[in-house]
Amino acid sequence: LTASGNGTLNGVVFASGRIASEMTLSPMGLPYIFNGGFDVEKEGHVTLAPGLEVQVDTGFYVRGALTAVGTAAQPILITGINKTPGGWWGLRVGGDFQQLANATLDYVTIEYGGRGTDDYDANLSVGDANVTVTHSTIRHGSHHGILNDGGSPDQPFAVTIADSTISDNPGDAITCLDESCYMTLTNLTVTGNGRNGFVQNGAVGGEVNWPNTGLPYFVEGQGGVGLDSKLTIAPGVVIYMGKDATFDVNGALFATGTAEQPIRFVGAQPQVGWWQRLQVDHEGFAQLQHCEIAYGGGNQFQGFVFGQIHLNSSAVLISNCNIHHSAGAGFSVAGGAQPLINYNRIEENVAGMNTNFSLVQVDARFNWWG
Incomplete structure (x- = not known):
C-alpha cells in the first residue's frame, strides 16, 4: 500500500486502542499509528511482525504480553509520530501484584519517548514484568533510556538486556527506582547518555x-x-x-x-x-x-x-x-x-x-x- 496526502496521518490508525485478546500486526507497507494511546490489557497479547513500524503519539502500555521479534534484515521500529525527543511517552511494560506483564523484544528500536512522568519517564519503562531485550536499540529519548521501578517482593520477575545499544538519552542509560530491580545486563553499548551506567536509587533488597x-x-x-x-x-x-x-x-x-x-x-x-x-x-x-x-x-x-x-x-x-x-x-x-x-x-x-x-x-x- 501507498498513502500520501491524507490529512496529517499517513498510515493504519488505531484510535485509543484497548486490546484484550490475541492480535498480530503484519507489515502492509505503511506504518501503524497508535493515536490517543494503545493499551494491551491483562488478557491481551500483541505480536509485532518483522519489518513493522509503529508510530505513537502518547502511550503504549503493556499490561498483558507483547512479542516484538524482528530480524537483522527486518528490524521493528517503535517511534513517535513526532520524531523529536519526548515526542511520545514511551513503551511501558507493567503488571501488578496479581499478574506480571511480559515482553520479548528482539531487533527492535525504541526512540523519541519519555515525554511523560512516573510510569513514562523513559523510552522503555518496566515494573512487575518479565522483559527480555536483545539485539535492540534504545535511543533519542527525552529522559532515561530504560527505567525499572521494580516489583512486588512476592512476585518474582526478571529483566534481561543483552547485545543492545542505549544511546543519546539525556537522563540515565538504565535507572532503578526500587530495591528489587533484578536485572541481567550483558554486552551493552552505552554512549551519549546523561549517565552512562546503571543508577541505583536507594538500597537494594533481597x-x-x-x-x-x-x-x-x-x-x-x-x-x-x-x-x-x-x-x-x-x-x-x-x-x-x-x-x-x-x-x-x-x-x-x-x-x-x-x-x-x-x-x-x-x-x-x-x-x-x-x-x-x-x-x-x-x-x-x-x-x-x-x-x-x-x-x-x-x-x-x-x-x-x-x-x-x-x-x-x-x-x-x-x-x-x-x-x-x-x-x-x-x-x-x-x-x-x-x-x-x-x-x-x-x-x-x-x-x-x-x-x-x-x-x-x-x-x-x-x-x-x-
Missing part, C-alpha cells in the same frame, strides 16, 4: 549481584543494603557515589576485589567530601577486600568526626584497601564495635581513624597511615 559488565554503577540518595538482604559486588566494578549520598549496610555486603581488579567506591566527582560514607550498622556485615574508597566524608556533624567508612558493627573485615581523600577520617568506629582493619593504605584524609569510646580495641595492625 539477594542481589552487581556483575562487572563494563558499565559503572551510580548510587543516589541513601543507598546500600537493606535488612536481611545481601549484595555481592564482582571484582573490577566501579560505584560512583552521588552528591551527599550514603551507602548504609544493614544486611550483608561482599565486595571482594583483586589486586588487578579492585572494587571502587568513589565520588562521582573526584572532590573531597563529595559523598558522605559507607556505613555498616549494628545488624550489618561487610567484607571489603582490595577496594578503593575515596572522596567521601562529607556533611560532617559537630562533636564527632565521621570517617568515609563508619562502623557500628564488629562483623566487618576490611583488608588490602586504599582509603583516601576523605573530608573527615578514613575510618570511624562507634557503639563499641571491634572490626578487623588490616593491611590497608589509609592516606590523605583529615584523620586516620576516630572512635567515640576510648576503651574500644580495634585491630588495625599492618596498615599504612599516610
